[in-house]
Amino acid sequence: MAIKEGLRPGGRSARVQESVHSAVRQLLQEQERTSVTVPQIAARAGVTPSTIYRRWGDLAALLADVALARMRPDSEPANTGSLRGDLRAWAEQYLDEMSSEPGRNMMRDVQCSQTPGYCVTILGGQLQVILDRYQGSGQALPSVDRLINLLAAPTVFRILFATEPMQIEELHELIEIALQP
Template identity: 35%
Template sequence: MSAEHPEPRPSAGPVRREGGRSARVRAAVHKAVAELLAQGGAEQLSIPVVATRAGVNPTSVYRRWGNMSRLLADVAASRLRPHDPPPDTGSLREDLLRWAEQTRATITTPDVQALLRHSVSQAATTPGPTPRMAAREQQLATILANAEQRGERTPTLNQALDYLLAPLYLRVILSLGPVDPDGTRRLVDDLLRHYAGGCTA
């Protein structure tokens, strides 16, 4: 081969494309799980049922996830982990109100409620905080740290977890009445009234 036409170098191997069929299968399976969860509990799910709804071969689902518990854990990690940065409006109360409403809107959909309840049922065999809950905790920590830097009086992280995050999740998991925007606003205002010197509006 001449210098003008160099011989092609051998390929180092197949190039794995971002997305492609693997991403489409994952999206279809996740969508199928969400739809089925919205219709009933996680206990009714099986890989063949999910595969049929997703329009994929059950073998593909078994190969990727192995069993239903791992598939549900993957869906939970995707659906429950917050994807937006924590609010930073310049006001602790407004940041907490927006955070609480975003969280409430996420965890009150039927499929997410089913995922949360399934996660609780699995907690005995996998103790410790889940990555998605750790992410929620980190969001709250960031909101409180920002407010403290601005000179606002703030509750501690543990107080925010105990009096804001925990009630939101427990009400959903245990079906303790409706979880609505007015309820989240009361949780925020009670937290600030008792632990931050009454900085409510």
């Protein structure tokens, strides 16, 4: 249920959302996530706990909403001048960000999201920007789905379930596979 579509941008609803999101981010920097509570968030945000429960339902949904907001890119993926270079820059940054403690926590929170597929939409949008740069270049371009399946999926799996995240060399090998027609 997180944020309903059609709300006035910049209105009271947006101010409440930003205040609550900011409170969550601050509290997560100050203390262990397992000790963060809805009443703490509400007090820090200047709202009542019932506002949070009415809007997000529970703490897990709120943490997922904050994590999804953090996943939205601030800028376009790096433009290195080559498809291979752009994919390397994107994949290396993704690996670095997601294998950090905040990145792993963000991925765990997103699992509770009530908007399944949103992460794929975000990643797919970033990868499509890269692919669009090379449309008409004469080179065969992989699909966004191929890139997600060969780059993002194994990266996430290794971060969440292996003892060590993927090594950069392994990531580069996957990029080479993804670029094969």
